[in-house]
Amino acid sequence: MEAISIGLLGLGTVGSGVVKIIENHQEKLLHQIGCPIKINKVLVTDLTKKRDIELSLDLLTTNALDIIDNPNIDVVVEVMGGVEETRRYLLQALKNKKHVVTANKDLMAEHGSELLTAAAENGCDFFYEASVAGGIPILRSLVEGLSSDHITKMMGIVNGTTNYILTKMSKQGSPYEVALKEAQELGYAEADPTSDVEGLDAARKMAILATLGFSMKIDLEDVKVQGITHITEEDLQYAKQLGYTMKLIGIAVLEDDKVEVSVQPTLLSDSHPLASVNNEFNAVYVYGEAVGETMFYGPGAGSLPTATSIVADLVVVMKNMVLGVNGKRIITPQHEKKLKKPAEIYSKYFLRIHAKDELGVFANITSIFSHHGVSLEKILQLPVKEKGIAEIVLVTHNASLQAYEDVQAELEALQSVHHIKSSYRVEGNGNS
Amino acid sequence: MEAISIGLLGLGTVGSGVVKIIENHQEKLLHQIGCPIKINKVLVTDLTKKRDIELSLDLLTTNALDIIDNPNIDVVVEVMGGVEETRRYLLQALKNKKHVVTANKDLMAEHGSELLTAAAENGCDFFYEASVAGGIPILRSLVEGLSSDHITKMMGIVNGTTNYILTKMSKQGSPYEVALKEAQELGYAEADPTSDVEGLDAARKMAILATLGFSMKIDLEDVKVQGITHITEEDLQYAKQLGYTMKLIGIAVLEDDKVEVSVQPTLLSDSHPLASVNNEFNAVYVYGEAVGETMFYGPGAGSLPTATSIVADLVVVMKNMVLGVNGKRIITPQHEKKLKKPAEIYSKYFLRIHAKDELGVFANITSIFSHHGVSLEKILQLPVKEKGIAEIVLVTHNASLQAYEDVQAELEALQSVHHIKSSYRVEGNGNS
Numbered sequence: 001m002e003a004i005s006i007g008l009l010g011l012g013t014v015g016s017g018v019v020k021i022i023e024n025h026q027e028k029l030l031h032q033i034g035c036p037i038k039i040n041k042v043l044v045t046d047l048t049k050k051r052d053i054e055l056s057l058d059l060l061t062t063n064a065l066d067i068i069d070n071p072n073i074d075v076v077v078e079v080m081g082g083v084e085e086t087r088r089y090l091l092q093a094l095k096n097k098k099h100v101v102t103a104n105k106d107l108m109a110e111h112g113s114e115l116l117t118a119a120a121e122n123g124c125d126f127f128y129e130a131s132v133a134g135g136i137p138i139l140r141s142l143v144e145g146l147s148s149d150h151i152t153k154m155m156g157i158v159n160g161t162t163n164y165i166l167t168k169m170s171k172q173g174s175p176y177e178v179a180l181k182e183a184q185e186l187g188y189a190e191a192d193p194t195s196d197v198e199g200l201d202a203a204r205k206m207a208i209l210a211t212l213g214f215s216m217k218i219d220l221e222d223v224k225v226q227g228i229t230h231i232t233e234e235d236l237q238y239a240k241q242l243g244y245t246m247k248l249i250g251i252a253v254l255e256d257d258k259v260e261v262s263v264q265p266t267l268l269s270d271s272h273p274l275a276s277v278n279n280e281f282n283a284v285y286v287y288g289e290a291v292g293e294t295m296f297y298g299p300g301a302g303s304l305p306t307a308t309s310i311v312a313d314l315v316v317v318m319k320n321m322v323l324g325v326n327g328k329r330i331i332t333p334q335h336e337k338k339l340k341k342p343a344e345i346y347s348k349y350f351l352r353i354h355a356k357d358e359l360g361v362f363a364n365i366t367s368i369f370s371h372h373g374v375s376l377e378k379i380l381q382l383p384v385k386e387k388g389i390a391e392i393v394l395v396t397h398n399a400s401l402q403a404y405e406d407v408q409a410e411l412e413a414l415q416s417v418h419h420i421k422s423s424y425r426v427e428g429n430g431n432s
Numbered sequence: 433m434e435a436i437s438i439g440l441l442g443l444g445t446v447g448s449g450v451v452k453i454i455e456n457h458q459e460k461l462l463h464q465i466g467c468p469i470k471i472n473k474v475l476v477t478d479l480t481k482k483r484d485i486e487l488s489l490d491l492l493t494t495n496a497l498d499i500i501d502n503p504n505i506d507v508v509v510e511v512m513g514g515v516e517e518t519r520r521y522l523l524q525a526l527k528n529k530k531h532v533v534t535a536n537k538d539l540m541a542e543h544g545s546e547l548l549t550a551a552a553e554n555g556c557d558f559f560y561e562a563s564v565a566g567g568i569p570i571l572r573s574l575v576e577g578l579s580s581d582h583i584t585k586m587m588g589i590v591n592g593t594t595n596y597i598l599t600k601m602s603k604q605g606s607p608y609e610v611a612l613k614e615a616q617e618l619g620y621a622e623a624d625p626t627s628d629v630e631g632l633d634a635a636r637k638m639a640i641l642a643t644l645g646f647s648m649k650i651d652l653e654d655v656k657v658q659g660i661t662h663i664t665e666e667d668l669q670y671a672k673q674l675g676y677t678m679k680l681i682g683i684a685v686l687e688d689d690k691v692e693v694s695v696q697p698t699l700l701s702d703s704h705p706l707a708s709v710n711n712e713f714n715a716v717y718v719y720g721e722a723v724g725e726t727m728f729y730g731p732g733a734g735s736l737p738t739a740t741s742i743v744a745d746l747v748v749v750m751k752n753m754v755l756g757v758n759g760k761r762i763i764t765p766q767h768e769k770k771l772k773k774p775a776e777i778y779s780k781y782f783l784r785i786h787a788k789d790e791l792g793v794f795a796n797i798t799s800i801f802s803h804h805g806v807s808l809e810k811i812l813q814l815p816v817k818e819k820g821i822a823e824i825v826l827v828t829h830n831a832s833l834q835a836y837e838d839v840q841a842e843l844e845a846l847q848s849v850h851h852i853k854s855s856y857r858v859e860g861n862g863n864s
Contacts, residue, residue, distance in 0.1 A: 137577025
């Protein structure tokens, strides 16, 4: 093979990172692949824009067809983002027998199955490692390293923005708004942080992880999502006091062939491997029946880490090209989707309640729990905050989500309960 | 392809794990590979031994040639251990065009290059993921996930026995002998723990990691080794006080095309991702120029985790067989070996000294450091332990190993210094 020719859709920070890595590692890549790599064409929106990498002007184009319909291009690298238009481009590229590498989690969470099927039909490779947890080779580890294991649980800190914010809130006592502003100034959070702080970004990644880890097509709508905007300083203080660390955790569990997937603020036992994943870092914890606990830790975003993942995927595509075996390793979901019902989802919960500081109220509250079969592991009765108001903090034993929601509904209806101030999932034991 | 036929050299706990996983995951493996897997022959030393897995007697043999010279066997899985005999068996198997999967770190550290070269010459696959950090897909991540990155540093907790012992000593204040006994009772340490506690086991794994990560043939003799047997309670207390955690760390650094590899008890900053890897767990921390910090965490040993890694390697071999591309992806070291000299190895060091409690002694000691250009970051002067003896604890700034060794030699020669009680490498900042 003379040289492998690449077309790049997009030249933002990640795209520029891909160009830089390919340029700086020609020798290493040649050694690994056996033939040189050439960037043939790059789609940009503005030909004249000043960039921090130098690319000859005749490599740039504003017309996507110059790439996806270009017979000289072997592999399309998609780093332009977006969903609908991008999906059309990539389907067309696959139809034209071009292999695809993408970093686009939104696209994969919504149209992953369609794109993978199109790739298999056209004998093309289609890789998307960079779409989850930027620099961490987690998809590869799920597909290959744990290929013979039965994965039953995955937990991920898969959004760097929220992890940064929660770290600052927990460790430095920063209020949410201050931590968010800091994250924005450092470039970890966008001007409109909604998708991050409401948990949507993490939910997309968990859908991708669950689909791959459980070999079952999990859609974004299947992921129960709760963001971090309502977490208060008090919650974090109680968490610490009880031996927990608050993290935005994506959880995917497979049990009796049924799956639950959620993203929610979770109190993690301090001794859990994920509890010490701080700042903007990501990590994915995987539990397999045979292997037991493993965890993959690294940068979840950033132009160079993400570009590293993309180029790693590219290397596999190119090795496959040299060997003539592209499109032979695409694994589509094997099992029919079965989701757990709330009565089948078990967890421990943390609940903080403001109630009337009166005789009998506490007994009323605990009797609601016992009425629904939810037993309590920890109870903190706290000094009255305001006149007439008692703060009660409870941690349950394992209970079904159904029962727990029933408890909450009855508590809300109770005259003597002012507010359920907060409620979080709990993983692990805290101080026992 | 009708079925892929496997020969197993060894049927200890790991071998039994491989048999169990293959038997329990036939459907999943079939889905991934596209054809069934059959265990054809298993080498054992005793045909009549009672085992916890049932294998028909005609599958067992005491003659290795029934496997390595058997024309019906496609892949040899080596889980018998040992070096010289095993090496001969595997070379013969490769000559007979059989692919090989091994979990044997001693073999790989000593004869890895020879075996990989023989595999490439015979068009065979040769994988050894399970030889380093049992259940963690670290070799795969280095070869594939970080394939386009320039890896400059690897740090590993790659021996579960010593990590268990140090965790018990640090967290529970157990003396070394008690922690070792506990590890032996739990099956984490062998009756003769020498290879673990003296760091040799870790050194073999670091040689394998460095060879792969830096693409440079690093031999066991190139690894500087120090074990954990001399670590005292006092050392652990000072470590904690200064904001460090004591771990047996394998370090491999690449700088200016030169490499240093060592295994030694190291004071790690509490905030380092490796500092919270406890008990029998292993982890490998990898720093790449583009990706930044990543870490891979999981069980370092155990029959099922190790067997998971072996079967994952097997799956790759079998996919390659189906595609007809075996032996095409073996990467032999690209760069000539260049080792750093002591004058080129820079680190911080912790030093604990017993000296005469007299006027001027402290000034004498610090002047030796400054004479050799080694500046001090932290100094603890401690209450006199015994009459006339002062305990002095120092942490240096970055210094060359050469300069640090010269300082130690001069201190030893000093009349007023009784003993250098302990000396450790330091990584990170501790309490600053």
